[in-house]
Every structure is written in structure tokens, then in C-alpha cells.
Amino acid sequence: MAINLEVSPILGKQKSKFSAFCKYCKITWKRGEISKLEKHLSNHCKNASATIVRKYMSKILERQDKVTKKRKLSSGQQYMDNYHDSTDLFDARITRINRALIKFFVSCGISFRIVEHPFFINFIKELNGGYDPPTREMLARTGTSISE
Template sequence: MSAESSTLDNTNIILDDDLNYLNINLDNTSTILDDAENSIQRKLGKKKDKVWDYFNVIDIPNNPYKRATCKYCSQSWKRGKPIEMKSHLALRCPKVTHSIKMEYLYAMSSEDIPKQSTNNRKNNSNEIDIAKVNKTLIRFFVCCGIPFSVVDSPFFQDFVKSLCFEYELPKRTALSTTYLNEEAANILLKIEEELHESRNLTLAEFNEKQLLKVIEDVGKDKFIAVVSDGEAAIQSAKKRVTNKYSHIMPIRCIAHHINLVTKDIISIEWAKKTLQNCQKIVSFFHDVRAGAILRNEIKNSFSKGNLKSSVKTRWS
């Protein structure tokens, strides 16, 4: 029994030693993996911002920076900067989805701006709320139509210093980009929240009141029709007017219909090419010296009229 007990004790000692050895190896392996991960992260640089997921990235030869192109509207930047890309998605991109737009509106409006401490003779713990001051400053510049370049004026800087010596004015570029975009995001979010809580929003009732006011001021017997385009709110308003004054007919604008038909025609490839060739002829007579001389000679043969360029009308 003593021999068997001794053998078991030796076996337990061997197993304990092996287990300790395995634990040490596992700890060393974990440490090596952590070091390798940190080394790779240092080589790659800081983690790429999520905003890059919504942009096509283009490498620039012999340049560490990347070109960026919006996946929604195809606007591009020679050098992609996350802060500009975020403001584009939140404020400027016409085709971005509503959810992504709202995501970056909230992100821009909630950016933390540090407070600036200042010493005061009466209170040594006095503190300036930089976010509030800068928000007031940007509203002052925008609402009063003051150029942002005024921030660089030494007279304006002296004026601000006389009010609070410790307050540091933001740079003109920061004021016209970062702070302006942040304030715009706050305003858009407030509008979005108010619209979200509103119900049955329509211009039909307002348009009806305006039409009826004009009709009744001038005299209902002097009207036989109300003519407009096919916009839904104005169509609804015209029907309401007809319901009240049955002799006033709701009529759509034939000129608008002709314009829409013409626009569809010139979008066809052969018509588009013909229009481009006509534009080249007009440009020759307007821009080239020989063409201008010839145009004046031809113009003398006509009492009125002139060469006209094709332009988009207000309907298109």
C-alpha cells in the first residue's frame, strides 16, 4: 500500500508540474498574440472611421492620403477628410438615405467641445462655456450677414478681448466649417423633430384661402377659371374653389404640358445631338470673330429677331 501511495503521489506531482507548465505556455502565447496585435495596429495607424463605408476610396500614387467619392451622389474629394465627409452626409448630399443622414446629424450636433477655464479676481474657479459662446457667435455672424473674415480683424479681436480676455476666438476656417455645420445640424434636428410630431401637413388649405381671397377681392363674377400646373396641393386647392364657385373651372396650364412633352422629346438621343449641333452654330456666331462679322451682316437684312440659345425654362 505504501508503494502504491508513493506512486500516486509522484503521479500527482508530475501532473501538477505539467499543468503549471501548460498554464505558463498559455500565458506566454496570449502575451505574444497581444503584442502582435498591438504591433499590427501601430503599423496600420488608428482605426478607420465608419464614415469611409459610405465612400469609394481611391489610392493616390506616392501619397499616403486617399481620394474619396460619395457612393450616393458621386461627389469627390482629392483628399478624403472624415469631418468633411460627415458634414456632406448630414447636410449636403441630396441622395443619402434618411437613416444615414439622421445618424450624422446627431453625431455632428453631439460633438463634445471642451470648456475653457479662466482666472477671475473675484472667483478663481470661474469657467467659460465655450460651446455656448461659440454657438452665440456663429448665430451672430450668420443672422446678421457678417463675413467670417471679420474674425481675423485685429479690431474685432481687441473688442472680444475687452469683453473677456481669456476667451480665444475660433479660427475663421473653424467658424465657417465646424461650428457652422454643428449649428446647422442642431437646427435641422429641431425641424425634423417638429415635423415628426406634426400631422396632416398640406398646403392645399393655405392655397385655397389665398385663391379665395383674390377672387372675392376682385369679384367672383370676373373669374371663369383658375389655371395652374399639376402640383398636388394646388390641384386640391382649385377643386375646393370650384366646389364653392361652380362657374370657376380648374384648368391645367397647357404651356406647362407642352414644355414637359418638349423636354421628353429632346431627351431622345437624336434630338439631343441635333440640339447640341444647333448650340455649336449659335456659339460660333457669338464667340468667333468671323462669325460675329457674318452675324452683323445677316442681321442688317432683318428688321427684328436674333440668334437664341437653348435654355431650360422654370418648369424644367
């Protein structure tokens, strides 16, 4: 198994059930389902390295993308555009959003690298599908010129 968890069969009457425990924090599960174990490594394990957390966050996001691509719209189902603003934004609006983003990152001590994280990109797209977050390099260049 590629997951960094120990998985072993449960002894007893029930067949094809597995117990599991995390190699990093030693949490155990009576029933070790792969998706639950991946969620643990991506969100809850405090001892997993940043590389492991990122790896399993990406796996979860990829799986979510595959599921949504397979779903078909039924005739009565609403479109996402009915609920989310996905129109193109004016340059002045993008500049104001970027400036607010820089102020937030700097005042809270958050690394500009976060703008490249899949969960952050997903969050921004949920807020407004028409906004493309800037690169971390662009944020760093612009951040040095903001004197407000």
C-alpha cells in the first residue's frame, strides 16, 4: 500500500475488514478505509511532514475532480453559475483584490507560497470564478511597492 499507515486484517468472523494505524501519530482505526486514512494524513495528523500532508491533499483533490467530472446534470438540476459570480473582473477590481490579499498575508505572517496551494486556489474559485490569483512572485513584487 502506498499510504504511510500500517494495515492489518481484523481477526474474527468478519472477513475482508482491516484495522489500521498511522505510522506518524499512532492513531488506530478498527476499520481502515483508504479515503478516511488519506483524510487523516491530509488534515488531522500533527506528526506528518508537510510533504506527506501536501501529497494526500493533492490525492483528495484529484479524486474530487474525477467524481465531479463523472456526474451528469439532470434536467431539474441548477448550474453552478446561478450561485457563483464567474464573470470577468475589471483590472481595477483585480488590483484592489490583490492589494487586500497582500495586506492580509503580510499582516498575518502568511507565506506567499500559499497562493499556489490547491486548496487555496479552490477557495478563491469558490469566491469568484472570474478571479485568477496572482503568482507568489507577483505578490512579492507588488507587496514591496505597497506603502499603505
